[in-house]
Amino acid sequence: MAVDSSNTPKSSTTQHTELQVELVASDGSGSGSSDSVKRMGGSGAVVSHSSPSTPLSSVLPKWWRLAKIWFTGEERWAARGYAAAVISLALVTTLFSVHISYAQRDFSTALSEKDVGGFYAAVRKFVVIIVIAAPLFSFNAWVEERLVLAWRAYLTRRLTRAYFANRAFYHIQQRGDSMAAGAISHPTPTTALSEASAAVTMAATSASGSVGGGGIDNPDQRLCDDVGSFVRSSVSLSLTVCRKIFSCVAFAGVLWGVSGSLVLFMFIYAAVGTFVTTAMFGRVLTSLFYRQLAREADLRFSLVRVRENAESIAFYGGEGGERVRVLSRLDAVLAVAADRIRWSALYDLWTSVYSYATILVPSLLTAPRYFAGEIEFGVISQASFAFSRIDAALSIIINNLAQISGLAAETERLDTLIAAMKASVAAPEGDAGGKDSRGSAAAAASLLLSSAGGSDVIRRRTDPDLRGLELQHLSVITPSGSGRGFAGAAAKLLATDLSLVLEPGQSLLVVGPSGCGKSSLLRAIAGLWTAGSGTVVLPGSAPPASRGSVPVFFLPQKPFMPLGDLRTQLTFPGAVPAGASGAQGDRDPAVSTAIASARGGQRLLTELLERTPLLAEGRAHSAQGVAGSGGNGSSGGVAPTLASATGDGCTTGSAGRLPLSDEELLALLDDVSLPDLVQRVGGMDVELDWSSVLSVGEQQRVAVLRLLAAGPTLAFLDEATSALDGPTEGRLYGLIRKRIGCYVSVGHRMQLLQHHTHVLECLGGGVWRLDSSAQYQHRMAVATGLHP
Numbered sequence: 001m002a003v004d005s006s007n008t009p010k011s012s013t014t015q016h017t018e019l020q021v022e023l024v025a026s027d028g029s030g031s032g033s034s035d036s037v038k039r040m041g042g043s044g045a046v047v048s049h050s051s052p053s054t055p056l057s058s059v060l061p062k063w064w065r066l067a068k069i070w071f072t073g074e075e076r077w078a079a080r081g082y083a084a085a086v087i088s089l090a091l092v093t094t095l096f097s098v099h100i101s102y103a104q105r106d107f108s109t110a111l112s113e114k115d116v117g118g119f120y121a122a123v124r125k126f127v128v129i130i131v132i133a134a135p136l137f138s139f140n141a142w143v144e145e146r147l148v149l150a151w152r153a154y155l156t157r158r159l160t161r162a163y164f165a166n167r168a169f170y171h172i173q174q175r176g177d178s179m180a181a182g183a184i185s186h187p188t189p190t191t192a193l194s195e196a197s198a199a200v201t202m203a204a205t206s207a208s209g210s211v212g213g214g215g216i217d218n219p220d221q222r223l224c225d226d227v228g229s230f231v232r233s234s235v236s237l238s239l240t241v242c243r244k245i246f247s248c249v250a251f252a253g254v255l256w257g258v259s260g261s262l263v264l265f266m267f268i269y270a271a272v273g274t275f276v277t278t279a280m281f282g283r284v285l286t287s288l289f290y291r292q293l294a295r296e297a298d299l300r301f302s303l304v305r306v307r308e309n310a311e312s313i314a315f316y317g318g319e320g321g322e323r324v325r326v327l328s329r330l331d332a333v334l335a336v337a338a339d340r341i342r343w344s345a346l347y348d349l350w351t352s353v354y355s356y357a358t359i360l361v362p363s364l365l366t367a368p369r370y371f372a373g374e375i376e377f378g379v380i381s382q383a384s385f386a387f388s389r390i391d392a393a394l395s396i397i398i399n400n401l402a403q404i405s406g407l408a409a410e411t412e413r414l415d416t417l418i419a420a421m422k423a424s425v426a427a428p429e430g431d432a433g434g435k436d437s438r439g440s441a442a443a444a445a446s447l448l449l450s451s452a453g454g455s456d457v458i459r460r461r462t463d464p465d466l467r468g469l470e471l472q473h474l475s476v477i478t479p480s481g482s483g484r485g486f487a488g489a490a491a492k493l494l495a496t497d498l499s500l501v502l503e504p505g506q507s508l509l510v511v512g513p514s515g516c517g518k519s520s521l522l523r524a525i526a527g528l529w530t531a532g533s534g535t536v537v538l539p540g541s542a543p544p545a546s547r548g549s550v551p552v553f554f555l556p557q558k559p560f561m562p563l564g565d566l567r568t569q570l571t572f573p574g575a576v577p578a579g580a581s582g583a584q585g586d587r588d589p590a591v592s593t594a595i596a597s598a599r600g601g602q603r604l605l606t607e608l609l610e611r612t613p614l615l616a617e618g619r620a621h622s623a624q625g626v627a628g629s630g631g632n633g634s635s636g637g638v639a640p641t642l643a644s645a646t647g648d649g650c651t652t653g654s655a656g657r658l659p660l661s662d663e664e665l666l667a668l669l670d671d672v673s674l675p676d677l678v679q680r681v682g683g684m685d686v687e688l689d690w691s692s693v694l695s696v697g698e699q700q701r702v703a704v705l706r707l708l709a710a711g712p713t714l715a716f717l718d719e720a721t722s723a724l725d726g727p728t729e730g731r732l733y734g735l736i737r738k739r740i741g742c743y744v745s746v747g748h749r750m751q752l753l754q755h756h757t758h759v760l761e762c763l764g765g766g767v768w769r770l771d772s773s774a775q776y777q778h779r780m781a782v783a784t785g786l787h788p
């Protein structure tokens with residue numbers, strides 16, 4: 001073990017106290033809105049404000065950006081085929097409508113003239129048209145539904161994959177979400193207009209997706225509900241526009257034949273109506289949709305949290321507080337709903353007045369010519385029909401404003417989700433965005449680092465020959481101005497110029513007071529945080545001919561139990577069920593390329609896409625993957641191995657690992673003192689809510705089993721045995737010592753000392769000290785007076 005002397009406290013230059021710089025929250029959503037935080041009257045809760053709600057016209061380019069993901073992706077021919085089919089059907093059905101108008105005209109004229117023969121001829125014509133048109137109309141509806149389904153499936157898959165690429169889910173969560181306190185506050189406006197402006201302002205919060213720290217609210221809801229509604233509304237509105245255009249052209253011809261002045265009047269009337277409608281209701285309804293989506297997601301999230309933490313809440317007796325919190329979120333939903341009802345009523349009143357006027361106009365304008373004997377009776381009804389069709393076409397915004405507003409809100413929310421994913425590629429440290437977009441937070445971080453003598457990104461690389469760990473002048477700072485509850489928080493220097501080399505056979509225990517930065521050091525090594533400077537060098541490939549064989553494996557503080565059977569728990573993150581839809585190929589780089597356009601993202605996403613087929617093929621093909629994984633070690637950049645780190649394990653793509661047989665798993669269960677687990681739960685294939693049925697200590701033993709199964713070159717354990725009794729912890733460390741060549745643990749218990757060769761102690765203010773275990777023990781004994 002080698003250590004740079006600058007890490008010892010004797011250096012006076014490093015004896016500074018905690019450096020703190022006040023940071024201003026910046027917007028990492030990429031939406032470009034500027035945030036400020038204000039205290040709203042009445043509720044007293046903190047609300048994040050940003051620029052006024054986006055006008056509808058600026059949503060169109062964002063909508064197209066989202067729409068073209070499908071239309072230019074790998075399913076583009078299917079997408080375009082569907083689009084061509086529904087547009088053609090819309091055209092055909094419009095032509096049928098024109099025919100129906102002529103049939104109606106003959107029908108009415110025959111009736112008024114008591115022409116029996118003409119009447120039955122018109123009825124026959126009408127029946128023929130309906131017999132052909134009815135199946136066409138329902139076929140049209142069927143194709144439309146299929147299109148919605150195919151588009152939604154594609155878009156959800158693409159966004160979900162991007163959500164998991166480059167750990168976007170982690171960075172987005174780190175940047176904070178709407179569950180921050182201010183998200184549920186509600187203004188108490190006194191007039192309809194102030195309500196409207198409050199709605200607009202509140203909407204901007206969700207529009208930028210930013211609440212107090214540049215994060216986005218409820219990404220899960222965006223992936224599930226918003227994608228579905230976006231697709232449905234897009235299809236329905238696009239088709240409505242197509243139909244309206246066809247109908248406008250077709251019926252304008254019909255109406256022009258009856259009265260040119262009617263056509264002229266129609267256009268002027270519709271233009272004035274559209275202007276008044278969008279000016280009066282456009283922004284308000286759109287912003288109310290934003291608020292509604294965000295508040296409903298908040299309510300659902302608060303209930304999910306209660307379900308996930310049911311036992312802790314019950315132990316604390318915290319149900320009273322939780323009930324109030326859930327009900328306050330319900331109040332926020334209801335308040336938005338009440339606003340919407342009020343504005344919808346006004347909007348309905350306006351559209352009714354507008355529409356009723358159009359019923360009278362055609363009769364008023366054509367009746368004098370009928371009375372003069374210039375036109376027959378049927379022409380009046382045909383003119384009314386054509387007039388109503390053109391009116392419907394020209395009043396598309398007036399009649400569909402509610403749906404347009406909803407689509408605008410969903411477009412904005414998906415657009416900011418993609419922007420947040422891009423930011424994860426550009427600035428994976430969980431900071432408030434890329435270098436350029438970080439604004440004052442970045443400036444403050446740079447200031448902090450310049451005092452620590454660094455750049456502002458921790459570099460990581462792999463060395464195929466390395467069997468241990470190397471830290472070169474590592475400085476780590478917290479992601480500032482980000483994260484839940486960290487909005488505007490001061491950046492904190494956790495390590496300054498830390499250098500060490502850990503060799504095979506050596507092990508390091510990281511100790512220090514709570515909150516000094518032990519786990520954060522592991523976060524920096526794992527690449528979850530990159531704010532800081534220096535270089536982390538990690539093993540690039542697994543030891544030859546070893547079992548599961550991954551170079552590096554992390555066990556986090558909180559064991560993660562995925563959904564699935566017991567085998568999935570034991571082999572996580574190694575096994576992806578064969579044929580699992582989540583692992584289906586998604587090789588078109590549309591979304592991924594968009595996201596990856598930021599610095600370095602392309603390579604990571606390409607790696608992800610390349611690995612996917614193997615993941616999809618699962619256990620059956622994983623043996624071949626081992627052979628392929630030999631070349632994973634690269635000497636520059638972030639190792640693919642680490643790029644996929646999540647949950648308990650950070651392993652080389654799971655495809656690179658040999659599947660474990662049940663016998664091997666049983667033997668490992670025996671090793672980690674869980675010999676009867678399989679029998680107790682009813683078999684390897686049983687699916688349970690594992691985090692509820694297993695004690696925390698049992699979950700930690702399962703996590704250690706995963707580590708032993710992976711057999712990495714280098715392992716990191718962050719208080720991974722903290723819930724275990726002393727003897728069990730000792731037994732597990734005995735196994736780890738035997739089977740893992742090199743490991744780093746974070747822990748508080750003195751008995752862990754005997755399982756480690758070295759100790760890295762955090763002294764605070766970014767200063768660390770490295771000792772051998774014996775030296776450390778001696779120092780402690782002297783400090784506590786046990787040793788002279």
Ligand SMILES: Nc1ncnc2c1ncn2[C@@H]1O[C@H](COP(=O)(O)OP(=O)(O)OP(=O)(O)O)[C@@H](O)[C@H]1O
Pocket residue numbers: 174478479480482483486489492494512513514515516517518519520521
């Ligand atoms: N996402 C974050 N954003 C900003 N600061 C953070 C974030 N996560 C942790 N911190 C802060 O970084 C500091 C170090 O946290 P860390 O989790 O590394 O502490 P630790 O030494 O492992 O503590 P413990 O022994 O209690 O687990 C703490 O002050 C913590 O509040």
